[in-house]
Amino acid sequence: MTKFIKQVTLEQINAHRREDMTTHLGIEFTEVGENFLAARMPVDDRTRQPMGLLHGGASVVLAETLGSMAGFLMLPEGKACVGLEINANHIRSVREGYVYGKATPLHIGKNTHVWDIKIHDEHHRLVCVSRLTLAVIHAE
Numbered sequence: 255m256t257k258f259i260k261q262v263t264l265e266q267i268n269a270h271r272r273e274d275m276t277t278h279l280g281i282e283f284t285e286v287g288e289n290f291l292a293a294r295m296p297v298d299d300r301t302r303q304p305m306g307l308l309h310g311g312a313s314v315v316l317a318e319t320l321g322s323m324a325g326f327l328m329l330p331e332g333k334a335c336v337g338l339e340i341n342a343n344h345i346r347s348v349r350e351g352y353v354y355g356k357a358t359p360l361h362i363g364k365n366t367h368v369w370d371i372k373i374h375d376e377h378h379r380l381v382c383v384s385r386l387t388l389a390v391i392h393a394e
Contacts, residue, residue, distance in 0.1 A: 257288045258327040267291075267323065276319050279312060283323070284354070291324040292356045297348050308348040313373055313382040317342060320357035321369035321386035328362055334393040335367060342384040351376045357386075365390050 267283045279300050285292040293316065295301060301312035318340055325335040353373050361368040366387060373382040 258286070258324075259330060260327045262286065262327065270323075275315055279315060281316060281319055285356075286327075290356055290358045291320055291327070292354065293320050294352045294354045296352055297350050302349075306349055308353065308381070310342065310344045310382075313344065313353070314340060314342050314384065316353065316355045316373060317357075317371040317382065317384035318386055320355050320371050321367075321384075322388065324357040324359070324369060325367045325388040325390075328359070328367065329390065332393055333390055335388040335390050337386065338366065338389040339387040340384060342382055344382050346375065346379055346381045348375050348381055353381055360385070363390075 264283055264286055267286060271277050280296045281293055283293045295316045297308045301309055303309040318337055322335065322337060329335060353375055355371055355373040357369045357371045360370050366389060369386045371384040371386060372380065375381050
């Protein structure tokens, strides 16, 4: 099992957020484990498409937010990570409430990471599966 290099609390992770897309969409980190990171996102006017369903793009934002932050927690000082590729399969629609995402590592390498992100609704039904590839770069 891969463990996070950076030991942080949920309060520290949530404090790391700025006025950006993450805060605009109401994404909140909810759990940090030895090798996973979890967050939730409301399904409301910010995250729904015109037909009243959770927008697929909002699910992708949740997935990339989770995978990118989890990747950051795996890196030593002087390194950073950026998204290289993301894909998502939208399985189930959601109209209201919250969706919950969990990122777990599939591959943690020197130059790339691959993260598996699963998003569920409040009834633990699968909503979206995503895979994120991150490039590890030198921090500036």
